[in-house]
Amino acid sequence: LFLIHILRQVLLFVSILSLSSVFGQVSYSIPEEMAKGSLVGNIAQDLGLDVKRLRLGNARVYSGDSREYIELNSERGVLLIKERIDREALCGETTPCAVHFQIVLENPMEFYSVTVEITDINDNAPSFEKSDMKFRISESAVVGAKFVLERAVDLDVGTNSLQSYVLKPSDNFLLKLHNQADGTKNVEMVLQKPLDREKNEFISLALTALDGGEPQMSGTMQILITVLDANDNAPVFTQPIYKGTVAENAAKGTIVTTVSASDADHGLNGKITYAITNTFDDVRQMFEVNEENGEVRLVGRLDYEKKRSFQINVRAMDNGGLTDSCKVIVDVVDINDNEPTIKIMSKSTVISESANPNTVVTMINIQDPDSGENGKVQCFINENIPFVLKSTSNNFYSLLTDSDLDRERASEYNISVTCSDEGVPSLSSSVTLTLQISDVNDNAPVFERSAYEAYIVENNTPGLSIFTVRARDADWNQNARVSYILEDSSVNGVPVSSYVSVSADSGVIHAVRSFDYEQIKDFHFRVKAQDGGSPPLSSNVSVKIMIQDQNDNPPQVLYPVQTGGSLVAEMVPRSADVGYLVTKVVAVDVDSGQNAWLSYKLQKATDRALFEVGLQNGEIRTIRQVTDKDAVKQRLTVIVEDNGQPSRSATVIVNVAVADSFPEVLSEFTDFPHDKEYNDNLTFYLVLALAVVSFLFITCLVVIISVKIYRWRQSRVLYHSSLPVIPYYPPRYSDTLGTGTLPHVYNYEVCRTTDSRRSDCKFGGAGSQNVLIMDPSSTGTMQRMQSEKSILDEPDSPLEVSLLSSFPNHPRKPNGVASNRCRDYRY
Structure with missing residues (x-):
């Protein structure tokens, strides 16, 4: 009976192959997780068959060796769910996911293909392999340090799959995602604010993974961070990407490659351990890394047909908790005796970025010594490049430009040409063509900033370097050589070239003169950056120079006015109470900012217990009740200081008379102690002035009398002659x-x-x-x-x-x- 059954299956298969004339096909789409017995579709109606034909033709479902998820109800002519379908178990990450089977009828023999697409529903929440992840991070970790986090996994696909991550609280860290070639996202925690162990030694964060389904589902992992002290260097891999190849029949323990990281620290802080951070995939079942030396070894069985390459995420961590990560790309090599041979027949290694589309770059000849299906070769190049590979004749391909080239976006292309035969298993080979893109002057210089501001302290030395403007030109060689030119303008009617100059090669701005903040506080000008292309391209930028004040002016006392030998005194009645305002010292400073902040101090006084000076306002007030015992004559020396570094000062003498009446003040101040030299000079000049005035008066009087007498005598002589x-x-x-x-x-x-x-x-x-x-x-x-x-x-x-x-x-x-x-x- 078993042999008869086998014979019937063979005859059925042969019949199906020979009855292509009655071949039909129908497709359905259902969501996963439908209950058993749920309706998939009316197969009789969709195929245009009578239900009676299905029943009499002994219609049945043929799925080969695959598991049967769909059954046929011949009485009703419909397809029903035979077993609950889990899309994730059936197809994994493959999309679209479909179940293929055939409807077979007898008498006469008919064959129909049925495809049922299984669509995803949001029935899986994002999940982490671990409930928490611990880090030990030094407080000296620099801003921008990266910490690789475990990825969450969502078995759903499309919008129901994992969409985003949220890290809370985000005071010290932020998340950074890196899209991988396989569509997944690496999650990194980036330090954005320095840690302080003395303030917070332990930090607890929550990493939440969110999908895009309705309703939205999520999964959370706790991140526990211990802040360590005094470890300021993180491990650094020698290269960000390592590549290795391994044959698919390689034995366990085969070394694929070796990763290496170095740490500038010494001792325990410089000791590095290596670990693989991949989660929820088969990387950890296939590879392991030696914690001490970084050797990546094979620990599983490879299958080229299942997976041709692996991306291993390796983390290097020192004892301080600082980490670095790298990627190891492992290509699995298929074992076969012949693979296609790729020969570059003609090639040009340089092409201008102004080349038109469909320009021929090179010709490729493909040869495979195999025959039949194993000798048929299909070739392709890597994606996302502006080139296309077209077949021109048997075994010949032309590599053409597919769109406009831009050297500034990519100065060279490593074009990988891969050819695969149609054998089982398929054999392939590839070659990389490095194509240089020559430059044309199509980019003007671009300044690093849209506008510049710089500060310079007044009283500078002429020729002092103020700052540097920089412009970048995305072109190459002579087209990218930038020269800096100071555009003509004027500042207060004076050419700006008399204020500053710019170095044509370096863009360094020099001060031509010494600036005075009190005369000019800021000024603007423009600098032009011009490349060396033909014709040259240029751009300009606005520069603002702000003069900073220097404490180069002492305070000037406006009141009380110091008038040489004149004596000015402020009167204070003996009835004055505590806090009585005697006078106010008024001073100014032509500097600005802190250099002009003035403070007043009492330097000397006849009686320090009687007066005080307001530190900020210069007001002189009594600090106790005036008594009869206090001397009438009071001499105060007030010093006025600014807040500059170093500070400058001025002094003023304030004479105070403690009296109730002016005669009392006058009697006391007649012998007020002045400088002896000043008193002697004053007395001398007063006596001298009195003597001169007296002499002139007497002389004039004698001359007038003499003239009168002489005139009178002359008139008398003339009259009596x-x-x-x-x-x-x-x-x-x-x-x-x-x-x-x-x-x-x-x-x-x-x-x-x-x-x-x-x-x-x-x-x-x-x-x-x-x-x-x-x-x-x-x-x-x-x-x-x-x-x-x-x-x-x-x-x-x-x-x-x-x-x-x-x-x-x-x-x-x-x-x-x-x-x-x-x-x-x-x-």
Whole structure:
């Protein structure tokens, strides 16, 4: 019977293969976890069959050696759930997940293919392998230190799978996720705030994994951190990615590769242990790492057809709890006798980034010594690169550019060409072509910042380096060589080049002059960065220089005013109570900020127990009740200091009179102790001034009296003289007597007295009233016309005038006869 059953199965299979003319296919989609007996679909209706045909044709489900999850109800012509389907157990992470089987009918023999897709429901919550994870982290761990966390696993797929992580509280740490090639995410905890063991020695965090299903499900793992003291160096792997290969038939214990990390610390803090951090996958069943030397060994059986490569996450941890991580990529090598041979027929190792799409890069020839299906080869290149591999003829491929190239995004490409045959198991080989992308000047320099601000302390040395501007050019070689230029502008009407300069090569900004904060506090200018391409490209940036104040000015006291030897005193009545405001010292400082913050202190005082000075406001107040025993004269020395480093100061002397009346103050302050030298000088100058004033007064008095007496005597002599008066005619006046005997030439003499203060002589005008005229009826007499005063009596004319008429026979007085005080004017 067993042989008959086997024979019937073989005949059925042969019949199915030969009846392709009646072949039909139908597909269904159902969610997982449906109850047993649930309806999948009406197969009779969907295939266009009568239910009677199913019953008479002995319709049944054929699934080969696979497990039967679906059964056929021939009476109703429907497909039902035979056994609860768990998508995760059936397909794992494979999507889409489907069950394939055939509906077989007899008399006549018919064959129909049925595909039932099993869709995922959110029936699995994210979970961690461990309920908690412990770390020992040194307080000297630098910000940015990374700590690898165990990943959560969600057996669901799609949006129902693991979507995100949340770390709470997040005071010291934040999460960082790294997408892996297999679609998973590595979770790292990154230190964002330095730890302080003295404040918090133990830290407890909660790492929550969330999926995207409805309702949302989650899983939580506690992270317990012990903060250690004085370990400031974390292990560092020699490279971030290690690669190794192992044959699929390699024996257990085979060394795949060796990872190595170093720690700059010494002793126990520098001792490193290695561990594999992969969870919920088969890495730990296949590989182990030696804790001491980092050797990665094979501990399981490899199957190339199941998994061709492994990604091992290795963590290096020192005794202080600091860690580093690396990836070990293990490629499983298929064992076979012949694999495809790839030959590069023609190649160009350099291509311009301006190359057009569909530019041929290289030609590839593929040869496989095998025959039949094992000799048929399909080739492909790695993804996410702007190249495409096209078959041109039998066993020949062309590598073409698929899109525009950008050297700044990728300066070279390692193009891996992999060819696989169609044998079972399939054999493959690959070759990597390194293609360099040549540059064109298509990027302008870009400054590191959108704007710069810098500070410089005033009174700097000319030529001082202030700071550096930097620009990066994504191009290469000459196209990326950046030069810096100071753009023309002015600051307060002065070219900015007289303030600063910029180094063309390094971008260092130098001060050209010494700055004074009190004159200029800040200024702006622009710097241009230009590359060396042809034509050159450029960009500019705004720079603001702010001058910082320096304590280079002492305080200046505005009140009370110090006036040399003058004595200024503030009066305080004896009835003044505690806190009585005597006066206020007012001072300013032209500096700014703390350099201008002033404080007042009482340096010296006649009675320190009587007065105090406000530290901030400079107010001088009494600190006790004034008594009759207190001296009238009080001398206070106040020092005013600023808050600069070093501080500068000024002093002021305040005189205070403790009295109720001004006479009391005056009597006491007449002998107020001044400087002896000042008193002696004052007395000397007072006596000298008094003597000079007295001498000048007496001298002036004598001179005035003498002049009055002299004028009086002269007028008397002239009035009583018996000499005949010679007729006088003023210049340019006609003869009033009509005799016509006055000659046309005449002269006169002018004499000035020794005490004259005038520098010129005054003469009568055409209408002068002071004129002497000869009376024709009375010779030898003189009359005074229209004037009561003589010319000699005028106070502003201390001149003695003698007028001589000149006749033809009258002897003329020589010019030299006159005294040195007289001059002869002749017309």
